[in-house]
Amino acid sequence: MPEPGVRLPPSPPSPAVVPPAPREDRKHAKKAERELRRARRRAFRFTREGKIFLAVTFGVGLAAVNTGNNLLYLVLGLMLSLLLVSGTLSDVALWRVRVERLLPKRAQVGRPTVISVKLRNEKAVPAYAVELEDLAQNEAHAERRCFFLKVASRGEQTATYRRTPARRGWLRFERLVLRTRYPFGLIEKGWPMRAPGELLVYPAVEPVDVRRILGGSEGLGTPDRRLGRGPEIEGLRDHRDGDEARSIHWRRTAALDRLVVREHAAEARARLSLLLDEGRPTFDVPADASAWDAAFEVAVVEAASLAHAALEAGAAVEVRTRRGSSALVLPGSPVDPILRFLALLETTPLDDAPPLVAPRGGVVHRIAVRFDDAPEAA
Numbered sequence: 001m002p003e004p005g006v007r008l009p010p011s012p013p014s015p016a017v018v019p020p021a022p023r024e025d026r027k028h029a030k031k032a033e034r035e036l037r038r039a040r041r042r043a044f045r046f047t048r049e050g051k052i053f054l055a056v057t058f059g060v061g062l063a064a065v066n067t068g069n070n071l072l073y074l075v076l077g078l079m080l081s082l083l084l085v086s087g088t089l090s091d092v093a094l095w096r097v098r099v100e101r102l103l104p105k106r107a108q109v110g111r112p113t114v115i116s117v118k119l120r121n122e123k124a125v126p127a128y129a130v131e132l133e134d135l136a137q138n139e140a141h142a143e144r145r146c147f148f149l150k151v152a153s154r155g156e157q158t159a160t161y162r163r164t165p166a167r168r169g170w171l172r173f174e175r176l177v178l179r180t181r182y183p184f185g186l187i188e189k190g191w192p193m194r195a196p197g198e199l200l201v202y203p204a205v206e207p208v209d210v211r212r213i214l215g216g217s218e219g220l221g222t223p224d225r226r227l228g229r230g231p232e233i234e235g236l237r238d239h240r241d242g243d244e245a246r247s248i249h250w251r252r253t254a255a256l257d258r259l260v261v262r263e264h265a266a267e268a269r270a271r272l273s274l275l276l277d278e279g280r281p282t283f284d285v286p287a288d289a290s291a292w293d294a295a296f297e298v299a300v301v302e303a304a305s306l307a308h309a310a311l312e313a314g315a316a317v318e319v320r321t322r323r324g325s326s327a328l329v330l331p332g333s334p335v336d337p338i339l340r341f342l343a344l345l346e347t348t349p350l351d352d353a354p355p356l357v358a359p360r361g362g363v364v365h366r367i368a369v370r371f372d373d374a375p376e377a378a
Contacts (some may be wrong), residue, residue, distance in 0.1 A: 001279050002027065003141045006070050010137075013216075015378075018301065020058055021028070021213060024344055029338055042074075043177075043179075043186045043189065043191075043192070044187065044188075044189060044190070045124055045187070045190075046186065046188075046285075047181060047185055047186060047187065047188055048247070049185055049186060050185070050186035050188075050250075050316065051088075051377070052184075053082075053083075053186050053375060054078070054081070056331055057076065057080065057083070057159065058077060058182070059081040060072055060075055061076045062078045072336050078122060080318065082184065082186070083186065083187070083246055085183070085184075085185055086184045086186045086187050087182060088181050089182055089183050090181070090182055090183075090187055090188075090189040092123075092125065093128055093129065093130060093156070093180045093182045093189075094127075094130070094178050094189060094191045095119055096121070096122040096123040096216060097119060097120070097122070097123075097125060097127055097130065097151075097178060097191075098119070098120045098122060099117060099118070099119050099120075099132065099135065099176050099178065099195065099295060100117070100120070100195060101115065101116075101117055101119040101134065101173065101195055101197055101199055102115070102116035102117070102118060102120075102158075102266050103173075103198075103199050104117060105167050105200075106165075106173065106199075106200055106201075106336070106339075107199055107200070107201045107202065108165070108178075108201065108202045108203070108204060108205070109165050109166065109167065109168055109201055109202070109203055109204040109301075110164065110165075110166075110204045111164065112162040112163070112164050113163050113164070113165065113199075114161075114162055115134065115159070115160065115161055115162075115163055115199075116158055116159070117132055117134060117146050117159055117161070117176075118156060118158045119132065119146075119148055119151055119156060119157055119158075119159070120155075120156040120165060121151040121152065121153060121154065121155055121156065122154065123153065124153050124154075125149040125153055126150055126151060126153055127148070128149070128150050128180075128182045128183070128218075128290050129148075129149065129150075129151070129180050129181060129182040129183075130147075130148045130151065130179075130180050130182075131147050131148075131178070131179045131180065132145060132146040132147075132148070132159070132176060132177070132178055132179075132239075133145045133172055133177040133179065134146075134173065134176055135162075135173070135175050135176070135177060135282075136171055136172060136174060137172045137173070137174050138175050139174075142160060143163070143164070144161045145161065146159035146160070146161050147159070159189060165201040167201065168201050168202065168203045168297075168300065168343045169200075169201060169203050169344065170194070170198050170200060170201070170343070170344075171198070171199040172197070172198050173195065173196060173197035173198070173202075174194070174195075174196065174198070174210050174309070174367055175192050175193060175194050175195055175242070176192070176193045176195045176324060176371075177190055177191070178190065178191040178192075178193065180250070186296050192297070195244050196289065200340065200343055200344075201343060202300050202304070202336075202339040202340070202353070203297075203300050203303075203304040203339065203342050203343060204300050204304065204305075205301075205304050205305050205308045205335075205339075206305045207303060207309070208302070208305045208306055208309050209270075209309070210309035210310045210313055211274065211313065213306065213310075213311065214270050214272060214313065214363055221300070225340070234374060235262075235263050236249055236260050236262060237253060237260070237261060237263055238258065238259065238261075238265065239258075239259030239260065239261050240261075241242070243261050244261075247262050247263075248260070248261050248262075249260040249261060249262050255298075263353070267299030268361070269361060269362035270310075270313075270315035270316070270363060270364065271315060271316045271317075271318075271328075271361065271362030271363065272306075272307075272310045272315045272316070272317045272318075272362065272363045273317075273318055273319075273320055273358065273359050273362055273363070273364045273365070274303050274306055274318070274319045274320065274365055274367055275320050275356055275364060275365065275366040275367065276299060276309060276319055276320070276321050276342075276345075276367045277299070277321070277322065277356050277366075277367075277368075278296070278321050278322055278323065278345060278346070278347050278348055278353075278367065279322055279347070279348060279349070279350035279353040279356075280296070280347040280348065280350055281350050282349070282350070282351070291371060292369065292371045293347075295369045295370055295371040296347060296369050298369075298370070299368070299369045300342050300345065300366050302367050303338075303342055304335075304338070304342050304369075305369050306365070307329070307335055307338045307339075308335050309317060309333055311329060311331060311332075311333070314331045316328055316330050316331060317329050317335075317338060318328065318338070318359075319338055319341060320357070320358070320359065321356070322348060322353045322354050322355070322356050323330050323348060323353070323354070326338045326342075327341075357361075
């Protein structure tokens with residue numbers, strides 16, 4: 001018992017008992033660590049010439065051991081030293097080299113896109129014969145590579161290559177791989193680098209005749225109300241990305257506690273609303289599902305082509321789907337907002353999707369997914 005008036009020091013807090021991680025989580029963590037080590041590991045392989053040289057070296061060594069000829073031992077040492085020098089200089093060529101990928105703002109399906117790659121040499125000696133491979137997600141090999149013959153000490157060079165996207169949406173880049181066969185071409189060294197990046201790919205745009213939808217020249221000459229900078233106010237709506245700050249209705253915004261903007265009305269030659277149904281039916285056969293997906297991509301290309309042609313013809317264009325709509329693009333404006341909307345458009349299950357509602361006024365054109373074997377629910 002402590003004496004009266006004597007305070008004991010506070011006892012240290014008991015350590016918190018941390019429960020061990022589940023076995024599955026530890027297994028996934030170890031697997032991720034192994035994949036990370038494998039990704040950082042340098043690739044090493046003998047080229048075709050290197051394999052031949054290695055076979056000859058092995059033959060010379062076998063002959064030197066069997067005959068005891070000093071000249072053969074001298075040749076064997078020279079050949080082994082060439083292999084050693086080749087491996088060392090290839091490591092020096094890739095040592096302290098930094099790479100930066102320069103992506104454009106947008107790309108388009110089926111059209112070559114120029115991508116720039118900047119290589120910077122941070123060591124005191126030049127880097128020779130460096131080959132660069134840019135790999136996107138789920139790619140084992142790239143179609144084209146960049147080659148740098150010589151990058152001076154503390155210098156940098158920029159090379160370009162062309163990539164043709166095959167699908168719309170986000171093209172996600174994963175890593176860059178540096179390779180070299182310097183100096184003798186006997187050994188190829190590879191150095192993978194993690195370099196994530198994203199490039200938005202627009203759908204393809206094909207030449208189409210939009211006058212049959214707008215009603216020919218007579219339809220284009222008929223005045224119609226459109227949204228834009230005009231003297232009259234069409235109504236109020238929620239704020240979207242790209243709206244001007246001067247269009248915000250501050251009183252209504254303060255009352256509703258969310259941004260509300262005014263829609264002004266002006267006169268336009270025509271207004272075209274494209275209805276694209278992204279509701280995806282349920283299929284029992286995988287082949288039917290793949291066929292419907294291909295038909296939907298054709299419908300997306302048709303929507304992009306009609307929007308581009310209608311803007312050139314002097315009409316305001318928008319695309320409406322079950323889940324939302326794109327911004328109304330006015331004549332003379334770039335078609336990028338609609339192409340971006342179509343590039344990021346995803347299908348939704350037909351059973352859970354809201355109905356596709358046509359707007360009032362203007363020309364409405366429905367784009368059908370031409371799939372003959374679709375079930376009746378489509």
